[in-house]
Amino acid sequence: MSVLGKLIDRVLSGPDRREVIAQRLYAALTAQARRPDFYIACGVPDSIDGRFEMVALHAFLLFRRLKNHGDKAGAVAQAVYDVMFADFDASVREMGAQDLGVGRRIKFMTEAMNGRFQAYEAGLAHLQSQGGQTELELALKRNLYGTTEPVDECLKKMTDYMKRADAELAALPIDQLMRGVLHFPALEPDRLDY
Numbered sequence: 103m104s105v106l107g108k109l110i111d112r113v114l115s116g117p118d119r120r121e122v123i124a125q126r127l128y129a130a131l132t133a134q135a136r137r138p139d140f141y142i143a144c145g146v147p148d149s150i151d152g153r154f155e156m157v158a159l160h161a162f163l164l165f166r167r168l169k170n171h172g173d174k175a176g177a178v179a180q181a182v183y184d185v186m187f188a189d190f191d192a193s194v195r196e197m198g199a200q201d202l203g204v205g206r207r208i209k210f211m212t213e214a215m216n217g218r219f220q221a222y223e224a225g226l227a228h229l230q231s232q233g234g235q236t237e238l239e240l241a242l243k244r245n246l247y248g249t250t251e252p253v254d255e256c257l258k259k260m261t262d263y264m265k266r267a268d269a270e271l272a273a274l275p276i277d278q279l280m281r282g283v284l285h286f287p288a289l290e291p292d293r294l295d296y
Contacts, residue, residue, distance in 0.1 A: 124181030126282030128189070131160040131182075134286040143289065144263075145256040147249050150197075154211070155246045158218045159264065160286065161186060165219065166226075167271040168279065178280060187212070218245050226268055238264065263289050 135156035141148040146156060161182070168179040187208060194207050218241075225238030239261045243252060246260060270287050278284075 120177055120181045121185070123178055123280065123282035124185045127164060127178070127182050127279065127284050128185045130284035130286075131164055132157060132189075135160045137289065139289045140260075143256075144259050145250070145252055146246060146260070149249065151249050152246075154214075155218070155248070157186070158215050159222070159246060160267075161215070162219050162222045163264070163267050163271055163286075164279075164284065166223070166268065167274065167276075171276050174280060175276060221245060222264070226265070229265070236261065259289070263287070266291065 135153065140146045140156060141152065146152045164182065165179050168175045190211055191208055221241035221244065222238070225236065225241040228237040239257055242260050242264070243257060246252075247257065252260075266287050270285075274285075
């Protein structure tokens with residue numbers, strides 16, 4: 103088949119499977135990031151910054167699970183990343199940013215997201231206490247609660263949630279994620295109405 107034939111075939115067949123999977127995974131992580139419990143029970147700032155931080159936290163957990171599972175998982179992770187930043191781009195434009203300012207803001211968000219990923223990775227790798235708080239608690243305090251001072255109980259709840267979410271995603275079969283099926287745990291595991 104010629105290059106033009108492949109292009110026409112692709113356009114007529116709609117989005118590729120990887121993009122559909124990426125959109126499903128991104129929808130699941132943003133739905134979790136928007137759960138009111140995080141903002142009400144855990145004191146995450148209900149602001150643009152707080153919502154970005156919640157998306158970053160859940161994206162990190164998903165990407166951590168997909169990491170080191172081969173080329174297909176890497177391609178899905180990249181597709182989710184692309185969908186996420188396309189959504190960020192649309193959101194920045196919706197908030198009224200001019201074309202020249204959008205690129206600068208997206209670059210800042212990319213750098214911020216990568217910084218969060220590194221901090222959370224280090225935090226989960228070193229869970230021992232340092233002066234009363236773990237490295238993960240300190241990473242959450244700096245990033246998730248960067249615009250506010252969290253109550254210790256809220257910080258502990260979010261730290262526990264993140265550890266549980268990481269463990270549950272690690273136990274999730276990778277083929278389930280590769281089909282676009284993603285479930286995060288409840289903030290409070292004993293609640294039945296989640």
